[in-house]
Amino acid sequence: MWWRMQKTVPKLIFIIAEHYENKAKSIVFELAACADKIKKIYPAEIKAIILGRETGKLSFEITHTTGLDAVAIEINELALYNAEIYKTVINNLVAEFFPSFIIIGHTPRGLDFASGLAVRMKAACITGVEGLSEEGGKICFRRQMFYGKINAHITANSEPVIVTVQPGAFEPYKPDKANPGKVETRKVECVPEVIQAKGIRRCHYQDSSISEAKVIVSAGNGIGERENLDLIYRLAGIFPGSSVGGSRILIDRGWLEYRQQIGLTGAQVAPDLYVACGISGASQHLAGMRKSGFVVAINRDPKAAIFNESDVCVVEDIKKFIPAFLEEYGKRKI
Amino acid sequence: MKILVCIKPVPDPESFIAIDDYQNWIKPTGLFKMNRFDESALEEALSIRDRCKSVRLDVLSVGPEYSKDVIRRALGMGADGGIHIVCEADGYVSPFLTASCIASFIKENYYDLIFSGAISEDYMQGQVGPLSAEMAGLPCVSFVVKQAISPDKKSIYVEREMDDGLIESFELTLPALLTIQGGINKPRYPSLSNMLRANRAEICTINLDQIGKTDPKQATLRMTIPEKRREGYVLSGSVQEKAAELIRILSQKAFIT
Numbered sequence: 001m002w003w004r005m006q007k008t009v010p011k012l013i014f015i016i017a018e019h020y021e022n023k024a025k026s027i028v029f030e031l032a033a034c035a036d037k038i039k040k041i042y043p044a045e046i047k048a049i050i051l052g053r054e055t056g057k058l059s060f061e062i063t064h065t066t067g068l069d070a071v072a073i074e075i076n077e078l079a080l081y082n083a084e085i086y087k088t089v090i091n092n093l094v095a096e097f098f099p100s101f102i103i104i105g106h107t108p109r110g111l112d113f114a115s116g117l118a119v120r121m122k123a124a125c126i127t128g129v130e131g132l133s134e135e136g137g138k139i140c141f142r143r144q145m146f147y148g149k150i151n152a153h154i155t156a157n158s159e160p161v162i163v164t165v166q167p168g169a170f171e172p173y174k175p176d177k178a179n180p181g182k183v184e185t186r187k188v189e190c191v192p193e194v195i196q197a198k199g200i201r202r203c204h205y206q207d208s209s210i211s212e213a214k215v216i217v218s219a220g221n222g223i224g225e226r227e228n229l230d231l232i233y234r235l236a237g238i239f240p241g242s243s244v245g246g247s248r249i250l251i252d253r254g255w256l257e258y259r260q261q262i263g264l265t266g267a268q269v270a271p272d273l274y275v276a277c278g279i280s281g282a283s284q285h286l287a288g289m290r291k292s293g294f295v296v297a298i299n300r301d302p303k304a305a306i307f308n309e310s311d312v313c314v315v316e317d318i319k320k321f322i323p324a325f326l327e328e329y330g331k332r333k334i
Numbered sequence: 335m336k337i338l339v340c341i342k343p344v345p346d347p348e349s350f351i352a353i354d355d356y357q358n359w360i361k362p363t364g365l366f367k368m369n370r371f372d373e374s375a376l377e378e379a380l381s382i383r384d385r386c387k388s389v390r391l392d393v394l395s396v397g398p399e400y401s402k403d404v405i406r407r408a409l410g411m412g413a414d415g416g417i418h419i420v421c422e423a424d425g426y427v428s429p430f431l432t433a434s435c436i437a438s439f440i441k442e443n444y445y446d447l448i449f450s451g452a453i454s455e456d457y458m459q460g461q462v463g464p465l466s467a468e469m470a471g472l473p474c475v476s477f478v479v480k481q482a483i484s485p486d487k488k489s490i491y492v493e494r495e496m497d498d499g500l501i502e503s504f505e506l507t508l509p510a511l512l513t514i515q516g517g518i519n520k521p522r523y524p525s526l527s528n529m530l531r532a533n534r535a536e537i538c539t540i541n542l543d544q545i546g547k548t549d550p551k552q553a554t555l556r557m558t559i560p561e562k563r564r565e566g567y568v569l570s571g572s573v574q575e576k577a578a579e580l581i582r583i584l585s586q587k588a589f590i591t
Binding site: 020080081082083084087107108109111112113114115116118119120123124125126127128135140143144145146147148149150151152153154155156157158193194195196197198199200201202203215221238239240248249251252253258264265272273280282283290294295296301303305307308309310311312313314315316320321324325327328329332 | 345347348351353429430455456457458459460461463464467468473474475476491494496497498499500501502503505510517518550551553556557558559561563564565566567573574577580581583590591
């Protein structure tokens with residue numbers, strides 16, 4: 001493995017392709033962007049790793065969109081995702097190729113196997129990465145901590161390093177005229193012993209109305225009592241073509257419906273105007289709204305992370321501010 | 335049957351969080367509470383114990399002295415025993431270090447089932463559960479929203495949450511570790527009688543040097559305040575003045591008429 005430590009010899013970077021129904025998830029192209037950024041620091045070769053029962057269509061899509069080479073591993077037992085198979089098969093590939101970095105999506109699936117894989121291959125594992133830079137000859141990864149109020153800059157003590165990349169943090173890597181990469185397809189047998197996949201089903205149907213809304217007024221934990229949701233709906237009422245959304249915690253409490261959830265495990269939206277009320281701005285939520293046109297945030301905590309993502313910041317309690325806003329608005333109408 | 339739930343204290347989300355003078359970590363915050371995801375994990379374990387009285391439920395926390403407060407709260411919620419692995423680290427504690435402490439403990443003390451929160455609210459790494467499982471050689475599924483132990487108690491059926499509203503299901507051979515998604519249940523409040531018992535209860539305390547642990551693998555170089563990604567025009571004045579200014583901006587941009 002020592003030769004990969006030498007700066008002159010290209011390092012190898014694996015990106016692990018997440019897919020569903022034979023299509024690459026959008027995160028794959030963001031992983032490629034993260035790998036490409038490392039490549040700008042160190043000479044590096046990037047390989048997409050694709051695991052599945054059938055991989056032909058996926059390999060074609062990924063190598064043609066990115067121009068990257070791919071290693072596709074076809075495993076008969078992998079009709080459904082299985083962490084045990086993923087960890088075993090990727091660990092075997094690592095023993096063969098000695099990658100310096102393995103880049104995985106910071107998604108529920110990525111997080112399901114990334115840390116376990118790190119233990120098997122004796123790698124460091126840095127999760128939720130949003131940016132990177134070179135410092136003192138090493139790559140320093142930036143990630144959020146403490147409710148998004150602080151950025152931590154983390155380095156691994158040694159290679160290899162597993163990195164999980166926060167969705168929405170890197171612009172998708174889709175070069176204009178990429179020559180399709182080469183695909184090496186292998187067939188592998190891997191029978192899981194302790195984890196059996198039983199199925200995958202859709203539990204919630206995403207309602208397109210929130211994704212199509214021109215204006216979204218969104219509520220978070222900071223709104224306080226449930227009754228205050230009324231203020232959110234009243235505020236939304238003054239914007240034509242608006243919808244009400246919320247952060248996950250309000251959906252968990254049953255105050256809003258799943259179709260209204262904005263964030264990593266909900267809808268990803270990009271309205272012309274996003275009004276965040278009492279939202280702290282943790283990365284899980286930001287992943288769902290970062291592409292909004294104009295962002296107004298109302299939060300009584302001046303240090304709330306949402307203010308870093310806002311065009312206009314209102315440091316006020318929504319219970320005071322929204323009634324005042326509606327009153328001023330009413331005056332203006334008359 | 336024995337269940338272990340891993341819990342940790344996190345700074346109260348409302349507390350003031352600032353970077354220390356060395357830019358290496360945050361200034362100490364006063365208020366701590368149990369990580370919300372761990373509360374859900376504990377509630378899930380308590381619900382199993384409610385249905386089956388022969389279950390023994392312990393909680394484990396790796397951390398500084400004040401971790402005992404969340405252990406006592408867990409005892410107040412109904413856990414049978416508390417274990418504290420004392421780790422008085424100043425600054426970032428690598429998930430590898432925490433996980434190796436947990437793994438050492440579960441290798442020496444058999445549990446059929448281990449639960450942890452899917453992520454912690456402060457570090458947000460989502461690593462300690464899956465790392466502990468792998469180090470202890472146990473199967474693991476993360477972001478679990480539903481679980482059911484098989485009648486023969488040899489396996490567990492779990493459902494986990496994906497993005498896009500999808501649910502995946504698995505069956506794991508016991509012993510196994512599950513990381514629990516937050517908000518899947520309503521964590522109970524500690525009862526008065528349990529709290530009285532909890533305050534007298536002896537917490538099993540283990541020092542870091544008594545337990546096998548691994549190389550931390552990674553470290554923080556520094557902490558910074560996140561950069562603004564947008565203009566971030568801060569409105570000033572009274573509430574009314576701020577409201578009037580926002581109306582002016584929104585009508586200028588034609589969001590309101």
